[in-house]
Every structure is written in structure tokens, then in C-alpha cells.
Amino acid sequence: MHTSETDRPESGSTLAQLLALIAAGTLDVVVAPHGTGVPVSDVVLHDAGEERDEEAWAATGLVLLAVGVEVASPEAVDVLRAADRAGAAAVVMRRGARGPRAALLEAAGRGRTALLARRPGLGWTEVLGQLRTALVHSVAGRPGGAAGMDGPRLGDLPGLANTVADLVGGAITIEDPQSRVLAYSRMDHEPDPMRRLTILGQEVPRWRVVELRESGFFQALWNTDDVVRLPADDRYAERLAVAVRHGSEVLGSIWAAADGRPLAEDAVAALRTAGRAAVPHLSHHRTWGRAAARAREGAVLALLGGSMQAAYDVGIERGRPYAVLVAEAYDAGGPAQGDVGERVLDVLALQAAADRPGCVTARSGPRLYVLVPAADGESDPAGTLLATARAVPRGAVLAGTGPVVADLSELPASRDAAELVVRVLRERAARLPAAGAGSAVASYAEVAAEAAVLRLLDRVEPLWEALSGPVHALLEHDRAHGSRYGESVAAHLDAFGDTAAAARHLNVHPNTLRYRLRRARELFGVDLADPAVRLLADVGLRLGRRTG
Template identity: 85%
Template sequence: MRISGTDRPGPTLAQLLALIAAGTLDVVVAPCGTGVPVSDVVLHDPGEERDDEVWAATGLVLLAVGVDIASPEAVDVLRSADRAGAAAVVMRRGTRGPRTSLLEAAERGRTALLTRRPGQGWTEVLGRLRTALVHSGPDRSAGAAGVGGLRLGDLPGLANTVADLVGGAITIEDPQSRVLAYSRMDHEPDPMRRLTILGQEVPRWRVVELRESGFFQALWNTDDVVRLPADGRYAERLAVAVRHGSEVLGSIWAAADGRPLAEDAAAALRTAGRAAVPHLSHHRTWGRAAASAREGAVHALLTGSTQAAHELGIARDRPHAVLVAEAHDGRGTAPGDAGQRVLDVLALRAAAYRPGCVTARSGRRLYAVVPAVGGETDPARTLLATVRSVERGMVFAGAGPVVPGPAELPASREAADLVVRVLRERATRLPAAAAGSAVASYEEVVAEAAVLRLLDRVEPLWGAVPGPVHAMMEHDRAHGSLYGDSVAAHLDAFGDTAAAARRLNVHPNTLRYRLRRARELFGVDLDDPAVRLLAEVGLRLGRRTG
């Protein structure tokens, strides 16, 4: 295998090791120290080498795929890498340590010997080292000043900074046209930007349109900015590919945002394309793991973890409220893809709502921790309005009360959960209520929430106190009769037979007959206050189990 080195000065091996996650690699022997410069990191399969082929690996870190540090061929691999001028070679560390002959060969040469710890894949190690290489290399300063001071991997921050430079709206996408980040919206977006952000990807029909027109071919095959003129539907757009060597990491799109793009927008976007390399490279390598860890921290925060609050940068003395959104299929049951898509959109909206708003998913639920500003008592009001506007018939959403600090967030979450339960039970009791997205704050349903708390306490005792309501409910389960539904409708309508009959879609005389039979067969006499109370409790508990 022929591997060419490069004369371009690069960061040192020590700098790369400092940037990657601790515990990924171990230095076994470094005869020249770890201050040696590194030009690139490559996967190296020693099995591809030929004895009669001269190859160079000056300044390279070679990841020796398939070579265990205790294997007999390890010495030959190290010597070959040393002759080629490699900066370092990385081998797999098994259960046994290195052979004495390998350590002696390493100490006599110039190439550092490193090991990959168990549990780390070669692809993961390659990605982390290359990300560190890009972040610490000389190219980093070439555009960093233009987007300066950003934390590595802060794609939303990058999008906002580039938007200021080009005077337009920015969207950062991966090579599959999925949205990674977008800039704040100072003006109403054009229809394509709205569709792209809400769907978290460019619509498929638009991707096909751009592919067939040759736009993507032009974009992926140049380092320059490609222009997409305005037409009757959409504003003018500029796009630039973000690439590391021959690898395309994604693209940055600039759209006119209520005003023409700046005169030097193309030059600014070209600079941004170079500066975005370490950020997209970092996102590719660590983005998913970091997002998962962040979600875990949010879940820990909602159970009272003060350490999680510190990890998420939430101040101890800042008030917050919790919003819970639960997807369903329009009938109050488990959601399909559409319901999950609504949660995805809400997560995006929440992240863009205000600084410090964090979210986490759990099954068909989305949790959002919303900071309060200026003494407001309902910081989630705007997000609740967003739920109403996103999609009808797909979400129950509730906001808990504002609490003074992160330690009290579990109480706000519990209250928000109760709101969602109230809305779900309303939809079960009154199916027409599930026709639209139901939202409420805790203050709006405080009485119903208190009833739910009481029913939670009563439920374990209910089965131990049989009576007329139990007999009626058991008869309905066994025979498919509707006495319980009829009694429940009559109670919900406060004894208004006509209104209860309309709710059940039956004639009032039919309802009167059922109520009379319920009294005759089971003793459910709704003129008796005690029986009415038992019927209300029992039928509400019965709805929980279907």
C-alpha cells in the first residue's frame, strides 16, 4: 500500500491526544516524545503492503487495523511504519501486553507506539483524531476570525454568526440535505425555508429538482460559492460545500431574508465554508453522542439532579417551568410517524425559543425546560401557542408552574405531566376533544389535576369496596352493554337528559330507559348523592383500564 505524506506543518501528536476523549488511546513508547508534528491520520492495513514496494508515511498517524499489540506481526508493522517515517502507529490492545521485542524495536526507532483501548472502534478513533487534526491545524485560523470565538461544534452559533456576515438567513445541512442548524428568524421565512426547517430536511421533491437541474453536481464539485437565482417562488440563495480534503461534510445555504444579500455575501460564505470544517467534523464524530448525553442530563435534571443543572449551564437561582408534549394519533392513543414528527418540530421550536431552553425525548413525550425572564409567570405560553399551530389532532401539551430553581423542577414536571393526563382523560371521556391539539397550563386545570391525584390514592382501595357501581361495570365488561357510559354521560351533563343523549347520539327516551334499568338491575340510583359520588369515582377509574 502506498501512502503519501505531506510537507504541510501540522499540530503535534500531543495536541491531538489532548483534544480527543480521555481513555481513547494510550501511549506505550514515544522515542521522540509526543511533540512530533502530525500531517494526517489514516487507516492502515498492513496486509496490503508489498515487500518490493517503497512507501512513505511521513508525519502520518497509522491506525493498524487488525493488529494486536501482542501478536507476532506487531514488530514487523512497527518497523515498516518507522522506515516510512510515520509519526505514530496505533494497534489494538488485547488482554495481553506487548512483547519485549516490540518494546525494544519501538525504543530504537522514531515512530511512537500507541494502543487503542477495548470498546473503541477504528472508525470512531479515526473520526476523533481527524476532528482534532482539523480543529488544531493551521487552517483553523484561516476563517476563524470571521466566525470567531465559537465553541467547537456550536452549529446554531455558527449559523447566527454567518447570517450576520452575509446579511441573510443561514441553514446548515448535511450531505443528505438534512438540517443541522439554522439562524434566528428576523423576518418571515420564504415558503421553502419554512418547509425545510419544519421538516428538518429539504423536501424530497426539491432535492430531486436540484439534482436533476445539475445544481448539486456543481455544488459538490467546487470549493466556490454556487448561486441559485430567485424565481417566482423563492428568494435568491447562495450555497457552499463544506469539505475536509475530498470528504464532503455538508453545506451552508444563505437566503435573502427580507432584504438583498450583502455585496460581499459570496466572499463571506466562502470564508464560512472553510471555518465550518472543524465544527461539522466535530458534529459528525461527537454530535450524536453529545446530544444523547445532553438529553440524559435533561432527564436527570427533571428528577432533581443539581449536577445535571451544572452540566447544562442552568443557574441555581433562575426560575424555570417545564412543558410536556405528548403525541397521539388523534384518538388519544399511541402516535404514528406524524405524531413523532410533530415532536421533532416542537423540539426545534423550543431550542430556538430562547437561550437556555433545553429539551429531551422519552418515547412519545417531549420535555422542555423553559427559563422565565423578567418575572413572567407563564414562560411556556408562546410554546403552548406553537403546539396549537403546528398540527391539529396530534399533541396534548401542558405547562407546569414556574419554580425558583432547578432543584424544584421535578415538581413543575409532575404538574405538567398531570396537565397532559387531564387533557388525555378529557379526550377519552369526550372524543370530540381529541379532534384538535389540546394544550393548557397547570393553573387552567388545577381542579381536574387535584381530582386525578385523589383518584391515584383511591384506586388501590376501589377493588376492596364492591357495590352497585362495581356490579354495573362488570356487567358492561361481560355483556358489552352501555349502562356505565349512559350513567357517565348523565353525570357529565349535570342531569340534563337531552344534553347527555346528544353526547351519546341516542334518543332521550333510550337514555332514560338505560338509567332506569341501571337502578333496577344494580341499584345505581342517581338520586342518591352517595351513589352519584361512587359512580363518578368508579367510572373515572374504569376509563383508565378501558
């Protein structure tokens, strides 16, 4: 433990306030001899094995997280007694398979320090983060607290950005330590190119990050509490930036740029104040913002799965028509993974919120789901989003929309239809790789026939796998020997028996195709002159493409 009496904040918060603000079940109060209304000044990790001069050690008002100490361990009593002598408000130990020993409970009852137990499965870092954020939260919620600035509710980063913009007189962007955009102020004027790139990409462009890192700008920013100035050059206007830090931890940064007018004369002082005021907001975002976002996405997915209760959690309007859009980042090998796919879907989610107020988005693996509100009588509310998906840079996107539904209970049907559209587009891309090199979008109405075929094949597939026959034998031979009989038969069927057209599609001579078709009949009995065999071949070959 390395925190001294002089550098601990005098927060005035109580243990009860912290316990009320952290996630339920994180900590259990084992014994609190003076109740939980005791004041807390800070929360620190405490190494019980660290040697110290007992007379010099003071921990008045601290909550000590006793790393490595379990309530049932022999050293627990000594750790608690030492913390009590030092004046600690509370000490937290890990709860193991066994409960606390009687000696520990007796020592806790005789002292002043509360004994708390951390539930299994949580790490000390997570507990430390929750308690410290709760500490800042409790201070910010009181008049004259840490925020130091009237304005948005705790965690409202867009509101904070707008408040700071009014004070600084410019455009504000709030970023995390990795230069990803957390929030930005409203745009009263056309943004300069860098601000536009940053907002649309939801992060500072990588090449710009490299520039700032190599110039030493980030090193200066992260190592001072003051405002750092980035001079104007022949490309971009002047920027001011300040790091937002809680103790030694950097939570992010606030950037100010001229927004069609010069920055205010006191912009530096205002931004310095904003850096301090932003601490509880970014702390809250780090601890609860991501969890809240995950919970909201979970509610959206539950609503798309048919849970009407989730509509209250999502906050969408009952009685208003909606359509579901599904977008999937895609490359030739299948759904795109990694940073490129993530960025493509992030851009689409941002565009959805900008183009159509009331849109609700959720991510699930490589897919983005968008609930698009429709005006009365509107049949294609997602048309603009589909156009955006078609033109999105840095990778292919498959995007489809389901029909507009009048009631929220019908959203799962719209989602199913949109997912089916994406499947149709994926199969097209796999069947025609050259045509699938770019983005592909469609509404359900545009691919209704192909979607219906997919539905039929889904139902037929279990029965097909239980059967055997000429087409099964042909497919098995192709898999085992790498032959191309199935591909040749499929091309012939798709070309309605036009051998020349099918040969051009396969890039082979027509005589080569005729030879393959003859061998398919001789070896396996796949006679395309027989209508029943043609039907079975079409079904079997379509199903065969699903499994390669």
C-alpha cells in the first residue's frame, strides 16, 4: 500500500454510500462494529505481507483490499487487528469455501474496522475499480463535489461535451486513452476534415495517432495535468487537449478545436477545469457505461427474440412501426473478423443514429442489428442505411432488411426475414466470388423467391441427410476425390441446359462439360433427362454447397 495521509482525498463519503453504488453482491458485510456510516477517504490495495513500521503506518478512513488474504486463513486475524490499529474504515478479504473463523469474528466485534468479504469469481482489480468509481460518484453527487461544474448527469458524456463546448467556445471531442471517441459536442458548423474523420470512424485515424505519438505530443499530454497545445499547420486548425486522470490512472482526454470561430480567451482555463470535472463521468463510464451498453444490447436482442418486456428496457416506442436491418461484415472466406469487420459495423451503427433518430442498435458476434422506426405508410425506412452499407469503405458488407411491422411482437419475424436476406447475399457471394467482392444489400422483397428456397431447403435438409441415391453418391465422390461433377451438373441446371453458357461460366470447353455430364450419368446414374433426377440434383447440390 503506497497511499499516505497527505495525498488522500477528503471525500466525506461513507462506507454505506459506496456499498449502495457498487454492483449488488460484490461485497458482503461480515461485521461492522460501528455500522456502515463510517467515513471513507480512499480505497487502496493492501499487501498484508509488506513490511512496515507499525508506528508510522496510518490508514485512517481507508478501505483496505487485503490481497491474498482469505477470511478463513490463519493470518486474517493479524491483518484485521493491524488495520484496526491503523484506523482503517474497513478491510476486505476474499471469501473462500469456508466461512470466517470464530477468532476473526471476535476480533472484528471488538474493534472499529468493518470486515467485508469479496465474493468468489471477482478479481481485486475489478473490486478496486468499482469502489473507487463509487467514491468519485458519491462526491460528484453532492453540492461542491468533485465535478466542480454544473451540467449533465453523471455518465452523460454527450451532455458533458456540449457543456464544455459552451465554456470553451469550440468543438469538443472526448476520447479514451486509445484515442477512441466516447462523445462529441453538437456540430453547429461544418467540421474540419480531421474532426469529420474522427467522428465518422469513432476513433482518431491510426496514421494521425502515429504522428502524434512520434512527435512526442502524447507523452506530453499523459504526463501533465495542464492543457497541451497542438499548433495549427497547413492542414488542420489549432487544438487544445487535456488529460483526464484519477490519481495516476489516465481515464481519457478532452480535445477542443475552433468550430467556425476562434476559441474563447479563457479556453485554456475552461478546459483545465473541464479535465477535473470529467473525472467522475469517465470513471462512471469505465465502470458502468460498458456494462450498461451490454445490458441495453442484451435487451434489444431479447426484444428481437420475442420478449416484449425488453421493450421497456430498450425505450422504443410502442405502437410505432419498425423494420429490422441486419448487417454482416464479410470477406471471401466468410463473415469478417477482427478490426476491419468491427470498424465497418461501428460506422454503420453511427450512421444509423445520425440518419434516423430513434434507431436502436445491437451487436451480436459479426452482426449488427438495427431497429429502424418507420413513418406512417413508409415501406422502406432503411433505404438510406442500405445505401450507406453499399458504399461503406474498408471491406464488404452484406445487409438486408425485413418488412415493416406494425406491432413490436412481430419484430422477430422482421428479424428472421432480414437474416434470411443476408444468407441469400452470402450464398450469392460464395457462388459468384467476383460479384461478391464488394458490398451487397437488399430488402426482403427483392430476394423473396431465393429466401423462400432457403426456407424450403432448411426443412428438407434433415430428410435429405437420411436418404441415399445417385446425387448423394456423386457428392461423396467429389468430396473424396476433388472431382467437379457436382459443379458441372449445377452449372448445367442453372443455365437451363444451355451447354455453351454453362461451359463459359465454368471456364471450360463445352466438350469438357459434355464429358463430365456423361460420366455423371454413367458412374452415378445422375441422368438430367429425367425430371425427378433434375429436381433431386438441384436440391442436393444446393444443400451440398452449404457444407462445401
